[in-house]
Amino acid sequence: MPDPAKLLRQLGQATTDRIWRLGFAARFLFAIVRYSGASFRRLPLTLREIYFSGVLSLVIIIVSGLFVGLVLGLQGYETLQRYGSTEALGILVALSLTRELGPVVAALLFASRAGSSVTAEIGLMKATEQLKAMDMMAVNPIARVVAPRFWGGVISMPLLAALFSAMGVIGGWLIGVVFIGVDDGAFWSQMQSGVDFRYDIVNGVIKSFVFGIAVSLIAVFEGYDSVPTAEGVSRAITRTVVTSALTILALDFLLTSFMFRGTS
Amino acid sequence: MSDDTLVDIRELHFGYDGRPVLQGINMQIPRGKVVAIMGGSGCGKTTLLQCISGQLRPSSGAVGFGGSEVSRMSLAELYALRRKMGMLFQFGALFTDLSVFENVAFPLREHTALSEQLIRDLVLMKLEAVGLRGAHRLMPSELSGGMARRVALARAVALDPMLIMYDEPFTGLDPIALGVIGQLIRKLNDALGATSIMVTHDIQESLLIVDYIYFMNGGQVVAQGTPDEIRASSDPFVYQFVHAAPDGPVHFDYPAPSARDAYLGRVARA
16 A cells, blocks of 8 residues: 555645756756857857758658648648639648647657657757856857757758648649549649738747747757766756656647637 | 875765765875875775866865866866866777777867967877778777777877866776876876876786885775885785785675575575
8 A cells, every 4th residue: 555645745746847947948048148149140050050960861851841731731621622622722731731730740750850850969968068168168068059940950950840731732733623523723823812920820939939949949959958878868868858848738728729719 | 285296185074865975085186196096996086076077066175277176167267277287088088980080180179260270280109109091991989999999098188187087097908008008107207298197907007117005995095105105005005906806994795784694584685
C-alpha cells in the first residue's frame, strides 16, 4: 500500500521542479535576448544556423506539404461532392493549410528534424566541455552558440510553414484539378476570393512565428540544461520533441481561440 | 600578497548542495613557476581550478589573481580576466566542427582585430610550437588523443596568457605522448614567461617538470614541497602517493559497515 504522504511529497516535488524549470527557461530566454547582439552583428553565425535549421529541413517540409495537400484534396473532394460544391475545394485546401495545418504540421516537423538536432549539438558540446572551454576563453556560449541557433530557428520557421502551405495547395490542385477534374478556374478563383490576406495568411504567419520561438527556445534550453552524459543528452532530445509537440498544440488552441473567435 | 605571487588562495571553502568539497585551502602560486596540485580522484582538485578561473564561486575565503579578487568579479570583469588565462581541459575540448587551424584561431578571431594574414602566421607559430603545423588542416576527429591535447595546448596559449591551467593533462596518453606533453608544458611556460597550475595525479611525470607540488586530500592541503622534498618525504600520504601503495591514509575500500554484519543480514537495506 503506497504511503499517501510520500506520494503527496513526490507530487509536490515534481510540481516545484516543473515550476523551477519554467522559471529557468524564462531567465534563459531573457539571457538569449540580452546576448543576441553578436547574432546580428556577425550575421554569418546566424546565417549558418538558418542553413542548418531551415535549408536542410526543406526536403521533409516540401515532401510532407505535398502529401498533406494531396490527402486534403482527396478528403475534401469526397466530402464536398456530397453537397455538390466541389468547386470550393480550392478554398477548403487553402484555408486548412494557411490557418492550421501549415503552421502546426510544419512546426511539428521542424521540432523533430531541426529542434532535436540543435538539442543534440548543444548537449554534446556541453558533454565534451566545449561550452566550458568557450567560457574559459572569455567567449559567452549563450552569445556565440545558443543565440544564433535560437534566431536561426525563429527566422526559418515562418518561411518553412509558408513553403509547407504552398506545397500543400499545389498538392490539393494536383489531386483536385489534374487528377479528378475539378474546374481549374473555380479552384483558383474561389481560393482568391475566400482567403483574406490579413485574416488568414497573416494570422498563419503569426502562429508559425510563435511556434518558431517556442520550438527554438525548447531546443536550445534542453540542450544547454542537459545532463552531460550520453543518457542525459538522449533524454534531452526526447524532451525537446515531446515538449515541443505539446507546446505547439496548446499554443495553437490558444492562438486560434483569440484569432478566429468571430468566424463561427 | 607579494609581487611574486600571481595566484593567492586564502581559507577557501566550497561545497556542492551542502557537501563540503574544499575546506580551508591556502595556496600561493608564484609567477613564472609550474605548480602541480595532486591528490586522489574526488579530492577537490578540479573544483579548486574552477574556483581560480571564476567558474565556481567559493562559499567563503578568497582567490586573488594579480591583486584582484576573482570571487567578487562581475561576468564582464571575469571575461576580461580570462583573456589573461588559458586552460587545457582533460580531453582537449576542441570544437568538433572546426579544423585544427580554426580551433587555434578561435580566441584570436574572438578577441582581436588582427588581419587574416597575421592570424594565419600566429596560428601556424603556435602549432609549430607543439609540433603540429603540418596538421593544421585536419579535423579533431582525425587526431589521436595526444595530438588533440597538443592542439588544445596551442589554443590555450594563443593569446599568450599570464596563467595556464591544466586539468589532468596526462590522462589516457601513451608514455611517449605523455612525455611530449610534459615537456611542452614546461617549455611553453618558460618561453612565454607564464605561470602554470597543473591538476594531475601522474606523480612521476610531474616530479620531472614542476617547481612545486601541493597534495590535497579530503578538500584540504595535506602536504607540499619541491620535487626533491617530495621524493625525500616520509609523510604517510605523500609516501603512499609517490609509491602508489594500495592502502595507507587514502583507503582502498569505500566506507561500508563491517563485512560480518553485512553477511549476517544485520545491515538495514537501502
